Amino acid sequence: MAExxxxxxxxxxxxxxxxxxxxxxxxxxxxxxxGEHRSPFHGFAIExxxxxxxxxxxxxxxxxxxxxxxxxxxxxxxxxxxxxxTVHFLLDGSESMNYGSEKxxxxxxxxxxxxxxxxxxxxxxxxxxxxxFDTETREHIPRTDNIGKIHHIMNRLAAFEAxxxxxxxxxxxxxAKTVKSRGIVMxxxxxxxxxxxxxxxxxxxxxxxxxxxxxxxxxxxxxEFPLTGRVEFIGLExxxxxxxxxxxxxxxxxxEMEAMCLRVRRxxxxxxxxxVLANSKVPLAEIISGYLxxxxxxxxxxVSGGKPA
Numbered sequence: 114m115a116e117x118x119x120x121x122x123x124x125x126x127x128x129x130x131x132x133x134x135x136x137x138x139x140x141x142x143x144x145x146x147x148g149e150h151r152s153p154f155h156g157f158a159i160e161x162x163x164x165x166x167x168x169x170x171x172x173x174x175x176x177x178x179x180x181x182x183x184x185x186x187x188x189x190x191x192x193x194x195x196x197x198x199t200v201h202f203l204l205d206g207s208e209s210m211n212y213g214s215e216k217x218x219x220x221x222x223x224x225x226x227x228x229x230x231x232x233x234x235x236x237x238x239x240x241x242x243x244x245x246f247d248t249e250t251r252e253h254i255p256r257t258d259n260i261g262k263i264h265h266i267m268n269r270l271a272a273f274e275a276x277x278x279x280x281x282x283x284x285x286x287x288x289a290k291t292v293k294s295r296g297i298v299m300x301x302x303x304x305x306x307x308x309x310x311x312x313x314x315x316x317x318x319x320x321x322x323x324x325x326x327x328x329x330x331x332x333x334x335x336x337e338f339p340l341t342g343r344v345e346f347i348g349l350e351x352x353x354x355x356x357x358x359x360x361x362x363x364x365x366x367x368x369e370m371e372a373m374c375l376r377v378r379r380x381x382x383x384x385x386x387x388x389v390l391a392n393s394k395v396p397l398a399e400i401i402s403g404y405l406x407x408x409x410x411x412x413x414x415x416v417s418g419g420k421p422a
Contacts, residue, residue, distance in 0.1 A: 122228035122267045127398040131233045134405035198296050199240040199256050201288060201323075202227045204270075205302030205330075206245040206252070207279030208349045213393065214334035222393040223301040223330045224270040228263070229397055230299065235260040242292075243269070246284040247277035278350040282310020286317055295322035304329050304377055305350075311377075315384045325386040326404075329377060333394040336370065338363050 166188060180188045204227055210220035231241045238258060243266060245252035252269055254262075281302055288298065298318050304311060304327075318325050334340065340359035347354050374390060381388035387408065391400050 122225045122270060123232060123263075124225060124229055124397040126396070127229045127401045128232060130398050130402040131229065131405060132236060134402060134409070135233075135237060198234075199242060199294065200231070200234045200297045200299060201292060202231060202241060202243045203284055203288060203298060203300045203302075204243070204245045205247075205279055205281060205300075206273055206275045207247040207277060207306075208275050209279065209303055209305045210275050210330070211349065212332055212335070214332050215394070217393055219303055219330045219332055219393055220275050222391070222397075223328070224273075225397055226328060226330070226391065226400065227299070227301050228267050228270055229401060231266055232260075232263050233401075235263055241266070244284065244288065245270070245273050246279070246281075247275065248280045248283070250284065250287065279306050280310065281306045282312075282314045285311070285314025289314070289317040289321055289323075292323075293321065295324075297324045297326065299326045299328065301328045301330055303331055303335075304373075308373075308376060308380075312380045312384075315380060315386055319384045319386065325381075325384070326389070327377070327381050327386055328389045328391050328400075329374065330391045330393060331374075333392055336392060338366050338370075 166186070177188045180186070204223055206220065210223065211218050213219060213221070227243070231243070234241050235258065240256045240258040241254075242256040243252065243254040244250050252273055254266055254269060279302075281300070281304065285298075285300070315325060315327075338359060342358070343356065344359055345354060345356045378388045378390075387404070389400065389404050
């Protein structure tokens with residue numbers, strides 16, 4: 114199946130809805146210029162944070178004269194410094210992502226989902242970085258806050274073809290080693306991989322302070338298994354081809370799929386990460402706006418865009 118062109122990756126409805134909602138960091142981030150998100154560094158910006166005792170060399174404009182009048186001691190007002198955020202997009206480019214029961218494969222859906230979110234981040238003058246991986250990183254676009262770069266990002270995404278196995282845990286661990294400044298990491302994958310490696314990757318990213326959002330991208334047929342008759346299942350990522358009657362395995366398959374999604378969701382909850390089940394048949398606008406609305410609710414960690422709930 115020919116991969117759709119890059120100009121099909123941006124969904125105007127998804128962009129319109131997402132723009133009205135915005136994407137703010139829910140935890141402290143470390144940026145490189147003044148922006149809209151809470152920074153761990155203290156400066157003299159907008160919101161008061163605390164006092165500290167005056168030392169020689171401090172700017173006297175920030176002295177708290179009321180405290181001086183009450184205590185006869187010199188204190189400096191400190192404020193929280195706002196910063197921009199960087200969103201790191203980690204996209205699964207392994208062969209299993211090539212599956213699609215209709216016109217759109219999971220890979221194209223994940224590309225479009227990440228492209229729309231990247232555009233929204235750039236639109237609010239924040240930064241994005243992109244990594245497409247299988248067993249290793251195959252495509253890397255360094256951090257940029259230039260919205261004009263969205264065309265370059267889309268072209269790189271559209272041109273990528275998935276042919277290899279995957280190692281999501283390795284990709285997450287590599288990102289944790291190379292990106293030390295706290296930001297947001299968005300993972301787009303079907304998560305058909307070593308679950309323990311994925312969970313270790315979550316913990317590593319959270320340990321150094323990244324906020325993590327996991328979009329589990331699955332096809333409707335993978336979620337509902339509506340196949341009938343004698344079907345040939347073509348193995349991906351080294352798995353053998355099998356000819357089976359779906360009715361014979363439907364019950365056990367659905368049970369295993371539901372259990373896998375539940376394990377992933379619980380792992381995200383335990384690591385205080387957001388989890389989104391993205392059914393590739395659901396319009397992008399629904400997935401993106403649904404997540405952004407839920408994100409604004411304190412404590413939300415899970416959003417479902419299709420079965421299992």
